[in-house]
Amino acid sequence: MVTKKELILKSGLELFATEGYTATSTNKIAQKAGVSESLIFRHFYNKEGLLKAIFEEGEQAFKALYSNIIEEKDPMMVVAKTIELPLDLATEHHEFWRLQFRLKWELQHMNPDKTKPLIEKLTEAFAKLNYKSPAQEARFLSCYLEGLASQTLLGGAFDEKETKAFLFSKYNLV
Amino acid sequence: MVTKKELILKSGLELFATEGYTATSTNKIAQKAGVSESLIFRHFYNKEGLLKAIFEEGEQAFKALYSNIIEEKDPMMVVAKTIELPLDLATEHHEFWRLQFRLKWELQHMNPDKTKPLIEKLTEAFAKLNYKSPAQEARFLSCYLEGLASQTLLGGAFDEKETKAFLFSKYNLV
DNA sequence: CATAAAAGTAAGTGCTCACTCACAAATTTA
């Protein structure tokens, strides 16, 4: 059974992700969820409270995605898994990731850099693979992934297999 | 002499770029520009009209920046100039570029892909330089640049010289 | 210099916003 609280969270995520935080009214969220507007405030105190609750929910998915890479021992697999990140991202948790990218620009304050541990892990991997400038390589790859993710989430289609094959050959993987 | 119309354009750009389009009220813009709110509507018809006017102004800078690359004959210089793009971007027309990136997420509708001619030029350059997959290389580089620009505009500092040197050696330039 | 056009403003307009309040129904607990 799905509670009304969960319906609000779901509607909030969808609307914030597609229309933006400021542009989405609490009234619209309530209508979409099929509940009274006041219930939003009973459960989440205010609009920002709802946003924070949505964020905390998604944070789990975030950590799961990253920890899979952080815990990897084989440096080649670290690079490979990192490259595959934005390819999955297009389908899985699509909405949550759109929200993340959107809010990075809309509300700069609630955006601590979550990619830091990934970049450190990548640096370590490139070092083990004897790259000349592992830190620069890590930064380079992470910038590329951010750009690709951004384009993907904004609706730009691309050939996943071709892109993956290209990157794997570029980094001498598998 | 700076006209009141220009003051509105300037204030609008600054506020839209830092706070976002939806979150910025016409009242706030008028106060920042030191004019009456109604003057905005006299000059630009409505809020969206002001945004479009700001965009058209910035479009000039955009074209200048790109045409410098498009008209370049030497393929190595094409790649070199492309790499240098996000490095200048941090200082020159900083505010306009923040607006561009912000609005790409906030108002998806007014975002036709302006990078297409650049990507085509890059593909051509990589082909001349005998890269195996010039189209993929062009897309790869443009994604990286988008990611770097995004991080730069959001305030993430980085060593310009070091990054440039790294990229130049990666692409065997100069 | 007279007149028309352009630039500028103060004071609204109706509407939507996030949020509150008083109260009712459902659920839990003693």
Added chain:
DNA sequence: TAAATTTGTGAGTGAGCACTTACTTTTATG
């Protein structure tokens, strides 16, 4: 089962929103 707590709602509330109107001042023009 009675009381207390939680979950839910409809009907507001003031504030801020984009925008209009009626009017004045400045500038350009014949």
